Amino acid sequence: MQIPHLLRRAGFGASPTELAQFQAMDFDSAVDYLVNYAQITPNLTDVPNIRPSYSGQVPSGQNELNNLATWWMSHMVQTNRPLEEKMTLFWHNHFATAYSKVQNGFLMYQQYQFLKANALGNFHDMLMGIVSDGAMLIWLDGNANKANNPNENFAREVMEVFSTGRGPYTQTDVTMGAKAFTGYSINSSGQGVFNPAQHDNSVKTFLGQTGNFGPADIINVLVARPETATNLATELFEFFVYPNPTPDVVQRFADVFTSSNYDMKAVVSAILKSPEFVSNQAYLANVKSPVEYIATALRSLGATATNNSELVTMTNQGQFLFNPPSVFGWPAGTGWINTGVMMERFNFPIGVQTSKENPASTLDPGSIVGTGTQEDKDVVALVSRLFPDGMPSEVTQVIQSATVNISDPALRVKNVVRLVMASPFYNLN
Amino acid sequence: MKTTRRDFLKGLAASVAVIPSLAPLSLGPTVIEANDTAAASPLVNSSNRTLVVIQLMGGNDGLNTVVPYADPAYATNRPTLGLQPAEILPIDGNVALNSQLTGMMDLYKSNRVGIIQGVSYPNPNLSHFQATAIWESASPTMPFTNGWLGRYMDVANKLDGPINVINLQDLLPQVLTSQQSQALSFSSVQRFAVQPLFNGDTTTGSVIQQINETTCNACDEYNTLVNQMMGLGLNAITASALIAKAASAYTPQATYPNNDFANRLKLAAAMVTSNLNPKIVYVTLGGFDTHAGQKATQNNLLKMLGDGVSAFYNDLSAQGRANDTLIMTFSEFGRRVKENGNKGTDHGTALPQFMIGGQVSPGLYGTYPSLSNLDSSGNLIGNVDFRQTYASVLEDWFGIPQTDVLDTTYTKLTVI
Numbered sequence: 001m002q003i004p005h006l007l008r009r010a011g012f013g014a015s016p017t018e019l020a021q022f023q024a025m026d027f028d029s030a031v032d033y034l035v036n037y038a039q040i041t042p043n044l045t046d047v048p049n050i051r052p053s054y055s056g057q058v059p060s061g062q063n064e065l066n067n068l069a070t071w072w073m074s075h076m077v078q079t080n081r082p083l084e085e086k087m088t089l090f091w092h093n094h095f096a097t098a099y100s101k102v103q104n105g106f107l108m109y110q111q112y113q114f115l116k117a118n119a120l121g122n123f124h125d126m127l128m129g130i131v132s133d134g135a136m137l138i139w140l141d142g143n144a145n146k147a148n149n150p151n152e153n154f155a156r157e158v159m160e161v162f163s164t165g166r167g168p169y170t171q172t173d174v175t176m177g178a179k180a181f182t183g184y185s186i187n188s189s190g191q192g193v194f195n196p197a198q199h200d201n202s203v204k205t206f207l208g209q210t211g212n213f214g215p216a217d218i219i220n221v222l223v224a225r226p227e228t229a230t231n232l233a234t235e236l237f238e239f240f241v242y243p244n245p246t247p248d249v250v251q252r253f254a255d256v257f258t259s260s261n262y263d264m265k266a267v268v269s270a271i272l273k274s275p276e277f278v279s280n281q282a283y284l285a286n287v288k289s290p291v292e293y294i295a296t297a298l299r300s301l302g303a304t305a306t307n308n309s310e311l312v313t314m315t316n317q318g319q320f321l322f323n324p325p326s327v328f329g330w331p332a333g334t335g336w337i338n339t340g341v342m343m344e345r346f347n348f349p350i351g352v353q354t355s356k357e358n359p360a361s362t363l364d365p366g367s368i369v370g371t372g373t374q375e376d377k378d379v380v381a382l383v384s385r386l387f388p389d390g391m392p393s394e395v396t397q398v399i400q401s402a403t404v405n406i407s408d409p410a411l412r413v414k415n416v417v418r419l420v421m422a423s424p425f426y427n428l429n
Numbered sequence: 430m431k432t433t434r435r436d437f438l439k440g441l442a443a444s445v446a447v448i449p450s451l452a453p454l455s456l457g458p459t460v461i462e463a464n465d466t467a468a469a470s471p472l473v474n475s476s477n478r479t480l481v482v483i484q485l486m487g488g489n490d491g492l493n494t495v496v497p498y499a500d501p502a503y504a505t506n507r508p509t510l511g512l513q514p515a516e517i518l519p520i521d522g523n524v525a526l527n528s529q530l531t532g533m534m535d536l537y538k539s540n541r542v543g544i545i546q547g548v549s550y551p552n553p554n555l556s557h558f559q560a561t562a563i564w565e566s567a568s569p570t571m572p573f574t575n576g577w578l579g580r581y582m583d584v585a586n587k588l589d590g591p592i593n594v595i596n597l598q599d600l601l602p603q604v605l606t607s608q609q610s611q612a613l614s615f616s617s618v619q620r621f622a623v624q625p626l627f628n629g630d631t632t633t634g635s636v637i638q639q640i641n642e643t644t645c646n647a648c649d650e651y652n653t654l655v656n657q658m659m660g661l662g663l664n665a666i667t668a669s670a671l672i673a674k675a676a677s678a679y680t681p682q683a684t685y686p687n688n689d690f691a692n693r694l695k696l697a698a699a700m701v702t703s704n705l706n707p708k709i710v711y712v713t714l715g716g717f718d719t720h721a722g723q724k725a726t727q728n729n730l731l732k733m734l735g736d737g738v739s740a741f742y743n744d745l746s747a748q749g750r751a752n753d754t755l756i757m758t759f760s761e762f763g764r765r766v767k768e769n770g771n772k773g774t775d776h777g778t779a780l781p782q783f784m785i786g787g788q789v790s791p792g793l794y795g796t797y798p799s800l801s802n803l804d805s806s807g808n809l810i811g812n813v814d815f816r817q818t819y820a821s822v823l824e825d826w827f828g829i830p831q832t833d834v835l836d837t838t839y840t841k842l843t844v845i
Contacts, residue, residue, distance in 0.1 A: 141720045141721055141773075144721050144770070146770060148770065149769060150769075151720060151721070153775070156555070161558075166556065175806075284654065285654070287654065317599065326486075326557065328558050334654070335601070336600075338613075338614035339613050339661055340620075340621060342658070343615070343620065343622070343669060344620065346665070347623065347624045350624055393645070394644070398636065398639050398640050398643055402639075414627075415626060415633070418633065419633075419637065424641065428654055
């Protein structure tokens with residue numbers, strides 16, 4: 001049960017082959033394998049179909065956003081470095097930036113690459129890099145923040161959302177921080193550049209310290225704040241383990257954050273190897289986000305591509321990659337479930353299946369599972385393939401008795417897949 | 430006695446439903462048809478009344494919505510964003526509506542609109558997240574993790590038996606979070622139904638229902654989440670049939686603009702006029718966080734708001750429901766008096782609220798905040814507390830004592 005749990009949390013579930021590969025390892029080795037993904041040669045090299053270079057904020061219609069989201073989903077489904085994509089998803093939510101305002105697929109992809117390259121890197125580098133990220137400069141108006149016209153948007157959110165969280169700062173710190181971040185603009189290749197002539201060189205008092213602060217000074221102050229350590233530790237713990245950890249649990253990982261000099265690999269390793277991670281309290285303690293639900297479903301079926309119907313479902317469940325609703329990102333846990341979302345999840349499994357009614361779909365469970373295989377003959381085996389932890393026998397029995405008499409094997413398989421994925425257990429993480 | 434999911438569902442369908450005592454099991458919507466509603470509540474007869482909330486997300490610039498055009502400080506602080514005489518619709522010698530709000534102005538002239546000016550609270554918060562939580566929980570000091578309407582739902586459930594609350598969006602906002610029930614959420618009638626797997630598939634819906642009715646040891650072991658998922662799943666199936674029936678019985682009696690917001694309002698009208706008799710229908714309009722290039726963005730949104738609400742009101746009026754419906758707008762904050770260097774505005778404080786309906790006492794409420802006497806951040810100092818609006822809604826619209834929901838007693842406005 002620990003390995004499927006690990007693969008769901010630190011990745012997007014697993015195909016049977018992958019599951020067997022991990023089940024041959026002991027738990028800590030499996031964590032090490034996932035965390036040290038840099039040693040694995042990436043199996044995917046395709047790039048999204050977007051504008052090839054920065055060409056200003058010219059909207060390209062919905063296609064560019066759709067292409068980006070579909071492309072990322074297909075990478076979550078197929079990557080041989082699942083934790084890399086999972087952490088990139090974590091950072092995308094942490095530094096939530098949306099196409100709705102950026103209106104430029106090149107910049108969104110550039111930010112994605114930055115987050116991915118630093119996904120288990122150093123948090124100080126990450127925060128410093130995001131200050132001059134092209135998409136972020138548009139998203140939080142950093143490119144409009146000039147010495148003679150300060151704009152507070154980035155200065156507020158870099159504290160409230162990206163580092164310390166609410167608490168240690170006042171409106172004066174926001175105003176002073178905004179002055180310290182003045183002077184960025186976006187160059188013709190889409191990179192943020194700092195122009196000293198547009199920087200406010202006045203003396204600022206920020207979080208109790210006084211000086212002619214620039215962007216790096218503010219970032220240094222913020223990263224070193226104890227609130228940043230607890231904020232990041234809490235966010236990561238809730239993402240990987242369970243909601244509402246006690247302060248003493250959080251402090252252990254906040255200490256790793258500080259003692260490792262903000263090394264995210266050290267923090268994530270410590271969380272995944274902690275007793276809390278494999279505790280009963282953690283097991284199925286989260287609701288799968290729409291992206292996790294869909295990616296897990298496709299990965300467990302061994303999909304090799306994604307199509308637009310998955311994207312539509314993701315959107316209807318309230319989550320669109322590269323387009324979060326605000327800088328606060330998406331909800332978590334039970335924030336994802338309501339009657340409308342439950343209905344979307346009842347119906348999603350139809351969209352991934354080839355049938356007479358839906359010939360365009362990319363998945364054909366009949367061909368994936370095969371005919372005449374054990375799964376095909378045995379409904380119980382198919383259920384446990386899709387949900388390797390073991391569905392409660394009472395639920396399996398309902399699925400079995402509803403499908404066992406369907407004589408067409410392909411149709412029987414499709415029905416089982418639909419019912420498993422519609423079940424409450426499959427919707428938990 | 431342990432309440433099972435199956436018992437809970439039976440309760441919903443019966444004429445007098447019992448509120449289950451176990452919180453996790455009761456986190457489903459309460460879907461009932463109108464003739465199932467019980468007797469009137471104590472202060473006023475609110476049995477057929479609906480509150481339609483329109484949340485303007487991102488912080489709407491109140492100064493360019495209800496415009497203090499006669500104050501010289503307005504033009505001084507808004508050199509590029511200030512609306513010119515041709516861009517306003519004067520209400521009186523001091524304030525005007527943004528001319529994009531023609532639909533709202535038509536309603537105002539027909540005495541259907543109350544405008545509450547300068548709504549805020551002590552020590553206003555400038556964070557989107559926190560300010561939204563403050564408005565939604567009705568608590569600037571944040572002791573409440575649920576919503577003020579959620580607390581109303583709990584009170585109404587006790588008084589009247591189950592009530593219907595309908596949230597027309599993909600996610601559930603904090604304001605509708607309650608202890609004992611969950612609002613019914615959906616955003617499309619077409620999608621809110623169990624789809625057959627193949628032509629002639631008539632059983633999948635009932636099998637999914639059966640899965641969600643399963644009781645098992647493991648289900649109890651992970652009880653909170655699994656039970657919540659199962660309860661919601663069952664209620665989704667039950668509700669989808671009632672929603673489909675309600676929607677198919679509705680024909681709009683007004684011409685709505687063609688945009689997502691107007692489509693949501695049309696769906697709201699279908700729900701209000703149906704025998705589901707919802708107490709609350711919740712709709713949002715996003716995009717008001719105008720730090721740069723505000724004018725075109727906000728104008729577009731205000732046009733959608735005014736034209737949409739006008740069509741919605743006229744539709745309800747033609748269907749004889751204008752007197753039973755109260756529309757209330759809110760946004761987490763207004764924006765800074767002085768525009769920034771990017772033809773936009775940063776986060777601010779006080780802003781106006783619109784109250785629209787057949788029973789609204791029309792006119793202006795509160796006084797417009799001074800544009801000269803500002804707080805230390807250069808923001809307006811409000812004159813009306815947003816909980817005064819809530820108190821008026823609770824007592825004069827829903828007919829329950831405000832202290833059942835709010836922390837203390839607030840002076841009501843006479844707008845309802």
